[in-house]
Amino acid sequence: MYRKILTFKEAEEGSYLAEWSNLKCLVVDETDRMVEEGYFSELTDILNKIHEAADKEKLQTLVFSATLTFAKAQDVAEEEKKKAKELSAHQKIQRLIKLTGLRENKHKVIDLTRQMGTAGCLVEARINCGNLVEKDTALVYLLNRYPGRTMVFVNSVDAARRLHHILNAINIDPMILHAKMIQKQRLRNLEKFAESKNAVLIATDVAARGLDIQGIDHVIHYQVPKKVEIYIHRSGRTARASHRGLTVVLVDPQSRQFYMKLCKGLNRMQDLDIFPIDFEPLMIAIKKRVRLASEIDSLEFRCKKIKMSESWFEKAAREADLDYDETRSREMGGLNLEVDEMIRKSRQLQSQLRSELSAPLPRSDGSDSMRTKYITAEIVSRLRAVGDNAIDVLNQKIEDTKEWKRKNRKATKTDEMNSMKKSLKNSQKNKDRLAEKQRQAKMVKFSMANSLDDNK
Template sequence: MVNTFKELGIKADIVKGLSELGIVNPTPIQQEVIPILLQEKTHLVGQAQTGTGKTAAYGLPILQQVNAKKKYIQALILCPTRELCQQVAKQLFRYTKYTDKIFTEAIYGGEKIDIQIKNLMRPTHIIVATPGRLIDLLNRKVIDLSSVNTVVLDEADEMLSMGFKQQLDEILNTVKNVDNKWLFSATMPHGIRQIVNEHMSAEAHRIQISKDVVNKNIDHKFLQCEETDKLPILLDFLRSRHEERGIIFCKTKAAATKLSKQLIAKNIAAEALQGDMLQKERDKVMRAFKNESLRLLVATDIAARGLDVQDLTFVVHYQMPDQEEYYTHRSGRTARAGKEGLSLALVTTKELRILRGYEKSLQIGFGELKSK
């Protein structure tokens, strides 16, 4: 068992920055992949759930391999959402406090493209991008990826389920001769296997962090009730958790909007996060949530993609998701960075059957909470 980043091969100036951030012990995914990614010319497929430390797992090797003296783009990281792009760029910046200046630029939709084009005129070593906006910039011939030697697909299954398969193929064909191709995904649906087969070496390293390791800090609970009892039960639960913060998941935009209004009417600091919101509305809600003036988000699965908010002690499944990867992504919003968290499902008799299915397929033990 490797207990330090230095033992994994990370340089002292980066380790010093990590230590100041309180990042001392590598997570299982970091222990597994960092030594591999520090080698030259590596293809890797990593399967690990949200909140397991994937950003540092690929980010630290990238930072170590970038030549800060060369003022061109050397690494490309593709992410599903604006929030994840911003989060990754911010993390990379924080890791480099004691290194030579390494410049990372985040580019994504919902921001004026002219501003991003102007920003790309500055020396840039690493690009963190959503696929759609990157294609726009490539079509305008304002971004040069010819010197990129590392490409990362982060949360690849999320990008696929958001409909980015065509853009990913186009981007990967543009950088097809890149030495290092690293793909990270919580799940491995057929579309991800297609991307791996088409764009990566048959000898690619394959690392899977077992679900037991990932879920050890998440306490999975369920409470069986009638649909009409869900709101009062949720209110009781929220009162019992005092000021603790979390995300409540609904299946539809209408349900998320309705539930957020019901919570606000009970003087609970909650806001909906759903797909019909304008980007500026979404940004306003996320700012309030991250600075803790907002206690709860009521979100749909689509709208919650790419969120990375620290210190969330619980998630509530107000409505059970239809797909097991959605349960994986939802529950992974809590118990991040080694902390513990609760994933609570409020289920009707019909939804209990779905839960029992996930219990088997995801190898999770659900404990039952009794309603008062």
């Protein structure tokens, strides 16, 4: 990106990159991203140069952005940064107009942003996870239960590498994309991802914008984004051009605060719907594999860290022409024993994992457990009843929950009515008993009065 900007800035006179007088249309995309990343100082020079050379009356400037917010204002005082965070939507647009050189009084603003920020065809959900193993299990469950072209977003390169290693260990072959990869490898992985209908791409936020890959079915936020804008752009990789798409946020205790902040920023009065785990046998089988793969990854990471520490110390000692003292030699020997023990344990776990992987996973339609010679209408109906579309399954679960709540409210109301009727009935009985006692008391009193009169 920076090299491309320098190409424009350092274009020699006579070069087509230095001639802007005949420019008819200028398009600036992802403006807020350029401001956040600090590219705007160079971009400002280019835009100023274009507006100085071009015919302003004939030049049409188009500015696009899905999130017109400036999270990090560049080259301003701290007080102005704080004020920038509190800008209204109108103020943000006015600032954008000034930064991009639009005509002050002849511009048009077309705002297609929904109140909730995300696309109208996007279906959103969450899965609550108690710990890291549960989160890994939920991810693998989604990938197995609902195949399709899926992007999995993480917040860091280390998280992407860890997840890539674990998925590879359980025979899922994902692509990976992050900022520390060379451009050629990034493009190769994107091509592979776009070619397969059931591909998985693990990516950092370097892939959250600017990618228009057709037919992405699911976006999974393995780690909750810390900004609303990032969530909107990540989720925008699916549900494009009026097609349906699903985005699922995996929420663990550590990310709960960011999830609550996300809901508030999206103007959500309620939590996202919980995505259903509708086939427990598959979840249990996957959890065993994920736990083993996670333990193997942890052991290998610790071994690698110890070996890297040893290599650094040996290199430093060799360059300084120093010999190990007895204490350091014992430390090294102890570390080597620890590494050997971890390698031994890792091999045991790998053997257990291979055993688990040799057995097929349970099928969600139950066809692997059927024992029958003939296919009946009942079996066909049963197989068709199991949905394999994640959005349809979620919507059905939401409808079932609404129906259950409606019936529950109706049952509660009926119980309350019956309780009230019973209470009224008991109250009436008590009144009747009291009236009867009073009537009998009057009769006794009257009888006693008559008896006294007769005695006289």
